[in-house]
Amino acid sequence: MTYVVGYGPHKHDRSAVELACQLAVSLPEPVVAVSVVPRGWGTPVAAGTDREYELWAAGEGEDSAALAAADLAQHPTVDGSAVWVAGRSVPQTLLEQAAERDAWILVVGSGDEAEPGRIRLTSKTDRLVHSSTVPVAIAPRGYRTSSGVTRITVGFRDDDASWSLLTRVAEISRRASARLRVVTFLVRPSRRPVTSAVTHAETQVIDLWSVQAASAQAEAQAYLNSMGITGDSVRLHIAEGADWSAAVAGVDWTDGDVLVLGSSSTHRLAQVFLGSSASKIIRHAPVPVVIVPGTAIG
Incomplete structure (x- = not known):
């Protein structure tokens, strides 16, 4: 290969x-x-x-x-x-x-x-x-590094493709002796008075997203622990922000980081994810990004 x-x-x-x-x-x-x-x-x-x-x-x-x-x-x-x-x-x-x-x-x-x-x-x-x-x-424009890959961050959405991607990336991180970080990106518009365009129902939906994301992260933590990936070798994080720039900036990025995102073949079109959230994450990512088609990696 x-x-x-x-x-x-x-x-x-x-x-x-x-x-x-x-x-x-x-x-x-x-x-x-x-x-x-x-x-x-x-x-x-x-x-x-x-x-x-x-x-x-x-x-x-x-x-x-x-x-x-x-x-x-x-x-x-x-x-x-x-x-x-x-x-x-x-x-x-x-x-x-x-x-x-x-x-x-x-x-x-x-x-x-x-x-x-x-x-x-x-x-x-x-x-x-x-x-x-x-x-x-x-690679980001002008990318230079003196480091190997020390940490792999995988974007996690709690769908079938994300779980498959998580499994494969976890194995790769072990082979590369790299730490693994599981991040769920969540865009939360700033709260406004009830008279604003953000209704109470919309606020409830946003709160529900947070609860679901936290539950999915806990499930991912247990799953990775069952694979023997425990302790300092794995971290889970929900990156919230009022927009995609703030959500991505809310993650600690250092030299040696690589971000992995997937597109799902279970969507009507694989391009759906890349055309929406992933494209926005890519635009603001300060580290190299690996886009995985469907579940093909490793």
């Missing part, structure tokens, strides 16, 4: 390589940085022009692979290599490379418009997240 890294020829941002190597230090597997360059059309009419285009693309690919190899060289303990391939679609080509190279995680960086230390999905990474059958790890 491998970590396949999507390495942009013109981004010159080693964040994705940095994250892949961090993961490889904690769970050793080879890291392959893949640069995708445009493929020529191969039509007889444009044969001459197409040949020139392919030579240009090959030069771009070789330059990008050399940059990726230099970035990988910053991590001499990691088994890393860099290649370039031609393709018409970057996301589709990366998905093909992930399948061909038996990737268990596909690693990408953030969009250029992201603030330093934050994540933004580009149209290409958004397609990867919604199309990949393997987990997609996204």
Whole structure:
């Protein structure tokens, strides 16, 4: 198995390589940085022009692979290599490379418009997240670390997919000798006078969410204890806030943290979660995020 890294020829941002190597230090597997360059059309009419285009693309690919190899060289303990391939679609080509190279995680960086230390999905990474059958790890812009993965935080919603994800992430945290944290994110609008738009009934619903979240967390605690994950190796937390920014900021994040979120195949569309709460969590997360499709991880 491998970590396949999507390495942009013109981004010159080693964040994705940095994250892949961090993961490889904690769970050793080879890291392959893949640069995708445009493929020529191969039509007889444009044969001459197409040949020139392919030579240009090959030069771009070789330059990008050399940059990726230099970035990988910053991590001499990691088994890393860099290649370039031609393709018409970057996301589709990366998905093909992930399948061909038996990737268990596909690693990408953030969009250029992201603030330093934050994540933004580009149209290409958004397609990867919604199309990949393997987990997609996204590095914050400018991500650097000297730490392995020391703590894995899993977003927990108390549905079937969350329980399956929790089981698999718990096993991975044990293999990586990383602490496990189970977080339920709960957005609670600020309480207002009864004359405001927030009715008494809505307040009761919000309070019920808190009770249900606490009950689910207690059940998760007992479940993890039954797996032998006890003591300081596991923590559970309900992150409440008036909005998603406040809820995510209410969690203590440190170097060595990785956040894992899942999308559920039991929803009408797997994109439902990614299009609502998960996308908001990703936007405010100050650490790398791993998006797991359905229950596929490990």
